[in-house]
Amino acid sequence: MQRLTISLDDELAEAFDQLMQKRGYANRSEAVRDLLRRELGESDLASGHSKECVAVLSYVFDHHERQLASRLTGLQHDHHDLAIATMHAHISHEDCVETVILRGATRKVQEFAHAVIAESGVRHGEVKLIPVQSKPGTALWRRKS
Structure with missing residues (x-):
């Protein structure tokens, strides 16, 4: 030190x-x-030097929007290597809020977050990236089977 x-x-x-x-x-x-x-x-x-990150993606969406909830869930399933946890809450008759905890390659996390926010019916979205460096030999980035 x-x-x-x-x-x-x-x-x-x-x-x-x-x-x-x-x-x-x-x-x-x-x-x-x-x-x-x-x-x-x-x-x-x-x-662009941060190779890995964890992130919090939060967004508000209209659950009446045709197939939106299904599309959002599909996006998370398609990126199961990035999306490690999701919380869903009903904030009004029309609106829901979801928060997704992400981890992985910074570029892939950003692309996923932007794709979710761009979905038709997502009204507000924000992602907070937190750069991290995994230590050699740690399981931070490997999912257990």
């Missing part, structure tokens, strides 16, 4: 300490590490 020393003006240091407290960090080092991980991860996603 390396030790870094940084200088901040008083106003920025106070604002950082308030943020740290608000988010429940025990110390500045942990807060800085998390900020750096998030920034580096987002940079990797933006540049």
Whole structure:
């Protein structure tokens, strides 16, 4: 581990300490590490360097739309290697919300999420990608048979 020393003006240091407290960090080092991980991860996603990710895809859809629920389920079955869990809730007489937990190659996860959001009858959709790096020999990306 390396030790870094940084200088901040008083106003920025106070604002950082308030943020740290608000988010429940025990110390500045942990807060800085998390900020750096998030920034580096987002940079990797933006540049295409992030090879693997986990993601949360949430969308609202009209369950009266002809065959939409079936099409959405079919998309998930067609991509069973990416979609690892789904939660479905009824939010009104017409609308449902689903959240799908995804994992896999970043490009494939993005393509799947965009295909779901583009389905006719999906009213609102958003995907949050979280870059991850699997360690050699781990089963993070392998499904158990």
